[in-house]
Amino acid sequence: MEDLKFDYIIVGAGTAGCLLANRLSTDVNKRVLLLEAGKRDNYPWIHIPVGYLYCIGNPRTDWLYSTEADPGLNGRALRYPRGKTLGGCSSINGMIYMRGQARDYEGWVAETDDNAWSWENVVPDFKAHEDHYRMDGGVDPVTGGNSRFSDMHGHGGEWRIEKQRLRWEILEAFADAAVQAGVRRTEDFNSGDNEGVGYFEVNQRSGLRWNASKAFLRPVRERPNLQILTEALVEHLIIERAADGNLFCAGVAVRSNGQTVEYRSRSEVVLSAGAIGSPHILQLSGIGPGALLNKHGVQVLRDMPGVGENLQDHLQIRTVYKVSGARTLNTLANSVFGKARIGLEYALRRTGPMSMSPSQLGAFTKSNPSRPHANLEYHVQPLSLDAFGEPLHGFPALTASVCNLNPTSRGSVHIRSGRAVDAPAIMPNYLSTDEDRMVAVESIRQVRRIASQPALAKYRPEEWKPGNQFQSDADLLKLAGDIASTIFHPTGTAKMGKQSDAMAVVDSRLRVFGINGLRVVDASVMPRIVSGNTNSPTLMIAEKAARFIAEDARNAART
Structure with a gap:
């Protein structure tokens, strides 16, 4: 039975879980168990940067979630990719390194009354x-x-x-056009103020994807006190009541190799299953909104209305422009010769389109001049397609996707049943506030201003989607609902906050209120979504959490 007991059990070997396993297992006196529902990250397309096209929507690497039909998207449901393999979303994402803005973290301080989350105090965790x-x-x-x-x-x-290991003339022209439209150039999106236009930096090494598994697990896999289990689905947490009457997390029930095994924790269980997986597991374990749990026959152990609420995501509006006289991936990759050339370049030099992240050029700017800070992010690509995984269009084109960095719409993640194998109901509630609808309209108009600048004139950009025939606010709002899609940044579903906040799930040290020995460490704890891509902020959260856990263990040992 001792083989089933660990000091720390980490649920989810994604971005946060891999770092936590690395850090917590540095203490040779602590046994650490890392559980992952997916398989090992030995699928070749994980490591080739353009392989995200073959990982998203693939049951080998993706949970294959979908949202509910969303009124803000005119009744559409969206595919909602989440990584299901070692490395989690860092194995299938866009590889963009982005911290967000300093003001994001000052907002977290306001939510928690804890200066540990200030910009000044998170920068060392990014640098670590x-x-x-x-x-x-x-x-x-x-x-x-x-x-x-x-x-x-x-x-x-x-x-x-x-x-990045490539440049495109059409992207240079878009950057020049953005400058002509009033966006400054920047060499560093990660200094605390990301306003500007420039090329994204990426998590790659020599033209290969650098995921959290390579970074944090491979160097320590042989540690005798670290055990990593894949294809291990957590069915629920084991919640028990101590002699003093307080609830504590005693371990996890895991489905593996056709049977359920209970692993016990001597110290802590850490949920790092992501903004969809962590609230799902909490609810399955009797921790969540009481009415929801009762509806699905789950015994309510702790009625916590905030579990699964506060879902925030970046909704991107993909505008597409046909261009003339420009080299784009559409024309290059739509021929046998072009594909062979692309493959040969990557094989020989690890450069070219196969080394591409989904977006190469980025820009952060204001949806209108009255805004106090940049509230839009652009992902600009020398290609166009209907959706990730779909064929490229047969004409040369440029895509400028733009998203509202600070959405005010809030959604939810709810269990559908008491069974772990049943995917949760995901309802983002996109464009459900007046402010988000206004920003959506403003963002389309701003893309048009950039596309009309002299720097792009020689390429004769022609708006293909949504189409210049649509001009009124009502038309543009409807079209935003028709064409917008997730940019894969769900956050906030187990938000940290003060104990006086009825919707807060964890405190500022990420401990679940009312359940001893249980923390949540992933993007779900963000009280407000960051103003940029979410992968690296999740690593920062895990870096800080690893220190919290070690400090709390030392303090407990003294008492």
């Missing part, structure tokens, strides 16, 4: 695992050794950050 290419030689080649960059970025950590 960072390995930035611009510091490889000791002197930043862009700034010539500017100390500001070295103050903000790290080197020698596990999380590799590199520049």
Whole structure:
């Protein structure tokens, strides 16, 4: 039975779980169990950057979730990819390295009354695992050794950050057009103010995807105190009542190899199953909105109305422009010769379209000048298609996707039954507020302003989607609902906050209120979504949480 007892049990070997397993297993006196419902990350398309096209929508690597039909999207349901393999979403995502804005974290301080989450105090947690290419030689080649960059970025950590290995003339022209429309250039999106236009930096190493499994698990897999189980589905947490009457998490029930096994924890269970998986497991375990649990026959152990609520996501509006006289991936990849050339370039040099992240050029700007800060993010691509995984269009084109960084719409994640194998009901409630609807309309108009600038004129951009015939606010809002899609950033469904906040699930040290020995460490704890991509902020959360856990263990040992 001792083989089934661990000091720390981590549920989910995604972005946060991999880092936690690495950090917590540094103490050789602590046994650590890392559980992953998916398989190992030995599927070849995980590691080739363009392989996200073959990982999203693939049961080998994706949970294959879908949303409910959403009124804000004119009744459409969306495919909702989540990574199901070692590395989690870092194995199938866009590889973009982005921290968000300093003001995001000051908002977290306001929600928690804990200055540990201030920008000043999260930067060291980003730097702790960072390995930035611009510091490889000791002197930043862009700034010539500017100390500001070295103050903000790290080197020698596990999380590799590199520049992209290709350039497209049409993207350079879009960047010039953005500048002409009033967007400044930037060399660093990650200094606390990401406003500007420039190329995204990516989590790659020498043209290969660098996921959390490679970064944090591979170097420590042989530690005798770390056990990693794949294809292990957590059915529920084991919640018991101590002699003093308080609830505590004693372990997890796991379905593996056709049988259910109970693993017990001596210290803590850490939920790192993501913004969909973590609230799902909590609800299956009797922790969540009482009425919802009763409806599905789950015994209510702790009525917590915030579990599964507060879902936030970045909704992107994909505008497509046909162009002339420009090299784009549509024309290059739609021929046998072009595909062969692409494959050969990648095989020989690890460059070219197969090394591409889904988006290459980025921009952060304001939806209108009255805004106090950048509230839009652009993902610009030298290609077009109807949706990820669909064929490229047969004409040369440019896609400029734009998303509202600070949505005010809130959705939910709810169990459909008391069985872990049944996917939860995901209702994002996109465009459900007046502000979000206004920003959607403003964002389409802003893309049009950029596309009309002289820098793009020689390519004769022609708006193909949504189409220039649509001009009124009502038309543009309807079209936003018709064409918008998730950018894969669900957050907030187990938000941290003060104990006085009835909707808060965890405290500022990520401990679940009212359940001893249980934490949540992933993007679900964000009280407000960050103003940018969410993968690297999730690593920062895990870095801080690992320190919290170690500190709390030391304090407990003293008492």
